[in-house]
Amino acid sequence: MNNRDTNFDQSPSRFKGKIITDEMAGKITRVEELAYILKISDVMSSSLKTLSPDHSMQDVLVTMRENRISGVPIVDNDSHALLGMVSTEDLIKCLANQDIDANLTKYMSTKLVTVNSFDYLTEALKLFARTGLGRLPVLDENGALAGILTKGDVTYGLLRALEHDYIEEEVRRYRASHLFEDIESDRSSLILRYTIEHYDFTHGGSASSKIKRALLRLGANAQLARRVGIGIYEAEMNLIIHTTHGGTIHVEIEPHQISVYAWDEGPGIEDVNLAMKAGYSTATEEIRELGFGAGMGLPNIARCADEMDLQSELGKGTHLTMKFFLKGEDVVGEGYTGKGKKETENDA
Amino acid sequence: MNIKNLIKFIDGDLLTKSADLTREIKGGCGADLMSDVLASIQPNAVLLTGLCNPQVVRTAQMSDVAAIIFVRGKKPPQETIDLANEEGIPLITSPFGMFELSGRLYLAGLPSLEQPISE
Numbered sequence: 387m388n389n390r391d392t393n394f395d396q397s398p399s400r401f402k403g404k405i406i407t408d409e410m411a412g413k414i415t416r417v418e419e420l421a422y423i424l425k426i427s428d429v430m431s432s433s434l435k436t437l438s439p440d441h442s443m444q445d446v447l448v449t450m451r452e453n454r455i456s457g458v459p460i461v462d463n464d465s466h467a468l469l470g471m472v473s474t475e476d477l478i479k480c481l482a483n484q485d486i487d488a489n490l491t492k493y494m495s496t497k498l499v500t501v502n503s504f505d506y507l508t509e510a511l512k513l514f515a516r517t518g519l520g521r522l523p524v525l526d527e528n529g530a531l532a533g534i535l536t537k538g539d540v541t542y543g544l545l546r547a548l549e550h551d552y553i554e555e556e557v558r559r560y561r562a563s564h565l566f567e568d569i570e571s572d573r574s575s576l577i578l579r580y581t582i583e584h585y586d587f588t589h590g591g592s593a594s595s596k597i598k599r600a601l602l603r604l605g606a607n608a609q610l611a612r613r614v615g616i617g618i619y620e621a622e623m624n625l626i627i628h629t630t631h632g633g634t635i636h637v638e639i640e641p642h643q644i645s646v647y648a649w650d651e652g653p654g655i656e657d658v659n660l661a662m663k664a665g666y667s668t669a670t671e672e673i674r675e676l677g678f679g680a681g682m683g684l685p686n687i688a689r690c691a692d693e694m695d696l697q698s699e700l701g702k703g704t705h706l707t708m709k710f711f712l713k714g715e716d717v718v719g720e721g722y723t724g725k726g727k728k729e730t731e732n733d734a
Numbered sequence: 735m736n737i738k739n740l741i742k743f744i745d746g747d748l749l750t751k752s753a754d755l756t757r758e759i760k761g762g763c764g765a766d767l768m769s770d771v772l773a774s775i776q777p778n779a780v781l782l783t784g785l786c787n788p789q790v791v792r793t794a795q796m797s798d799v800a801a802i803i804f805v806r807g808k809k810p811p812q813e814t815i816d817l818a819n820e821e822g823i824p825l826i827t828s829p830f831g832m833f834e835l836s837g838r839l840y841l842a843g844l845p846s847l848e849q850p851i852s853e
């Protein structure tokens with residue numbers, strides 16, 4: 387909602403004339419969010435050229451020319467309170483009157499729209515949009531001048547914050563993908579456990595979703611993450627649909643293999659061979675309406691996994707094991723061994 | 735074809751926000767059986783479906799679907815939309831039926847990304 391207020395069309399000179407691409411537009415939600423996180427004090431310019439009321443309009447002209455600025459805040463010498471601003475427009479009026487030696491108080495604007503340094507950026511964005519002003523003086527808690535905020539400061543501050551986000555995510559990814567490198571043991575593995583409730587369709591798939599994300603974080607390529615994700619999703623749905631009390635999913639991640647165990651305590655499968663047959667299903671009409679129960683789950687798992695084992699005893703429960711073997715470039719948690727290639731695959 | 739163009743092309747309404755609409759679509763797949771989708775779909779497809787529950791989004795996420803189109807003007811419940819927003823998967827509703835949509839998209843040059851399911 388606030389993106390309209392940010393008014394990118396009137397953005398500062400460094401972006402002037404450039405079309406906002408879809409890619410930038412895609413960032414708008416994060417920008418909106420940042421406008422509520424960043425304080426005005428985080429982005430304003432605080433090194434200021436100011437003048438006190440005892441100066442002349444000639445001094446204003448010199449200050450503007452030397453610093454290439456279009457407005458000078460006038461502050462009280464002692465209290466640093468903001469008394470007014472002299473803008474280029476005020477200077478032009480003065481020049482038209484041939485009155486350059488006049489005291490600046492004669493021409494300065496005193497009706498000022500200001501913002502507080504401790505307010506969120508969104509307040510400033512609203513003011514920019516409502517007033518059409520290009521710069522806002524910023525006051526601190528005591529009403530003294532703390533800085534100036536231009537639209538350029540806003541854009542620059544937001545871009546800096548976005549860049550920071552990006553670097554943080556990169557660092558997080560890097561750390562996770564080198565997880566196993568820094569820990570020494572004869573055999574290290576990372577174990578993820580998830581409890582799956584019977585008939586919990588609302589959360590159905592959330593475990594597989596988390597596992598897929600974890601694998602991508604650990605540096606797995608998109609294809610491997612997809613294969614493991616689909617296999618586990620089918621297993622997860624089986625626990626939701628076919629068990630009496632739900633079950634557990636246990637994923638063991640090692641640099642060279644991923645083992646998935648799905649356990650439940652019943653009711654167990656009567657004929658495992660029949661259950662493995664594509665198209666065979668015991669699912670109810672209700673389940674079918676949800677888009678499942680087509681008898682494709684177990685065959686699907688078999689297709690995704692490199693190795694699959696299904697043990698079941700009627701009345702006792704079912705143990706499903708899936709193994710995924712990682713070839714050279716698939717390796718997870720040991721850094722980007724196949725460097726450039728892997729990163730592009732992740733992006734794909 | 736990217737998602738933005740796709741929406742225009744099928745008179746669609748975008749139901750989600752915060753999705754990357756410049757993502758390129760490589761082809762399509764039409765199914766109401768999620769297991770069929772999981773078994774047969776290739777990455778970066780647009781999924782045409784009449785099924786509206788949240789499992790559609792989960793399925794799409796697992797199989798790297800680029801966008802989901804609900805056919806015959808169907809509108810999914812809020813929980814489906816919420817999940818799609820969370821996962822960044824665009825949801826689109828189109829007034830056309832599954833048959834007509836498939837035909838239109840195929841003629842527009844989108845290939846089928848459904849693999850045959852062999853045993």
